[in-house]
Every structure is written in C-alpha cells, then in structure tokens.
Amino acid sequence: MARLAHHVFFTLKDNSPAAVDSLVADCQKYLDDHDGVIGFSVGRRDTELDRPVNVKFDVSLHVIFSDRATHDVYQTAPRHLEFIERQKENWATVQVCDSLLED
Template sequence: MVLSHAVYFLLTDPTSANLAALCNGCREFLSDHPGVLSFSVGRVSDLDRHVNDRDYHVALVIVFKDRDSHDTYQRSARHTDFVAAFAPSWKKVRVFDADLETFTS
C-alpha cells in the first residue's frame, strides 16, 4: 500500500510573489526524497463547483512507496528547514494522509 500526503496551504498574504516562493520552496526542499513515487505542487484551480473546497492557495501532493518513506521524510532536515522557512507565511495548513491501494486496468 502506498501513502498519499496532501497538504493545503492558506497564506496570510497571497501575493503572486509569495505563492511562487512557496511553490518553489516545495520543489527545492520537499521533492526528490527517497521513496517518493510522485510529487506535485500547484495553485488552487479556478474550478468553481459547489463541491469544491477552495479555502487554500497552494496544494502539495506527495505519494510515498510506504509509510517508512513518509516517516523518514517527516524527520528529514530538508522538511524541517522548509517548515522553519515558510511557516511564518501560513495562515492555515491542512494535511490529509491516506493509505492508498493501487489498481491497474
């Protein structure tokens, strides 16, 4: 079973420069960790459906090959450095972790 780690950031001051800085910081500090199967970061979509929760500015989704890879990532210096550098700009952060089964068609 793989583990999906989805993080949704709401910034205190969501200027274009601050959004770009956070996305770039995610790529610099959080991509390319051992055990990462997929890494994606981006800004909230303009899809305006009644079921969409748009209470965020930046989304980060990382899929790990297993829980051990996720746990190692959480303890890594790069992750700790990312939080220290960018947490002051966050108004709210929501994290959704899920164990995913994979299927092939």
Template sequence: MSTSNRRKFLGTAAALAAGTAAAAAIPSTNMEKKYPIVHHVFFWLKNPDSKEDRDKLVAGVKTLSKIETVRDLRVGVVASTEKREVVDNSWGVSELIFFSDLAGQATYQTHPIHLEFIKNCSHLWEKVIVYDAVEV
C-alpha cells in the same frame, strides 16, 4: 502500384503508425500499486493576493522532491474551474507527495530538508491541512 492504391497504402500506414504511437503513450494498466501512500497538503497563504509569497511557497515545496523517500511530488495552485458547492478553492498552494510505504512517509516527516522547508516557509502560511491516505 497505381497512384490511388499508393495513396490508400500510405494513408493506412500513417493511420496504423498514429494508432501505435497513441497506444504506446497510454499508461500501463498494471494493477500494482506503485506508490500507495499519498500525502496531500493544502496551504492557506497569509497574503493570499501576493504572487511573490505564493511563488516562494511553491519553490519551497519543490525542494521536498530531494528527499530520498519521496517517489513523486506534484505542486498546484487553485484552478479556475466551475464554482460549485462541493469545491473548496479557499487555499493557495497544494502539495501532493507519493511514498512507497509508511516508513518512507515517516522518514520524510523528520528529514532535514522537510524541517528546513518548514523553517524557511512557515511564515508564508496561516493554515495548513494534511490528508494522508493509503491506496486500496
């Protein structure tokens, strides 16, 4: 095999391998609604300029992942995105939790870990808004 052909072959093989790896990394397009119940909570901190308070609340929210009916939990803080009229960035911490069903969400609400979180962290926030949704 000539050097030129070998280089072409190696280049083509590398491109195919990269394409296969990229395709494998794409999430499945399965239409099954794996965790259709969404619980999104926004917290406004009493001391919004306190990184320590924010970090305590984030740590507290993360303990909720130990509840057996919580399928996925994401914790966030305000992103430094473009300021637009439709964007509310007045909150400090958010939690996004996914459940398999309404029974799992109900279990979460009265679970000792959730109640302990409220007991230990409620002094950190002045306002909470909850958005519950079911995927359609």
C-alpha cells in the same frame, strides 16, 4: 506494502503572486527527491473552479511515498524541516490528508 499519499493544502496570510511563487519554489526545492518519494506535484488552486464543493486554498502539495516508513522518515528530514522554517510564518492554515493507496 501500501503506498502512502500525502496531500497538503496551504492557505496563506499573504497570498500575493510573489508569496505563492515562493511557496511553490520552496516545495520544489525542499520537498521533492526524498528517499521513497515515487510521485510529486505542487500547484496553485484553479480559481475559475468555484463550485460550492471546491475547497479554498492557495497551494496544494501532493507527495506519494513508497510506504508509510519512508513518509515517517520524511517528516523529520532536515530539508523538510528547513522548508517548514522558511515558510511557516505565512501559513494561515495547513490541512494534511494522508491515505493508504489501494492497488
């Protein structure tokens, strides 16, 4: 069964250091350690990398699921929904890129 990569790029209305810290901390608290998560990382955009091809965002989240089924369960998990409720008011844009990983 193919693993699923779930990449989320957040652009914030308020992208102050405190707001970015809050989003990163909530990602770590609410989005890691779900059943089926086999890889997890979250971080801030490296603003020194400013080439024309670089997409502008404030925080990126990368979660690797063991398969599509565990991703689907995660989408409606209470901790995931709580994360959304806590943070959604500060999101200007959210871009999600999901892909099946090749071995």
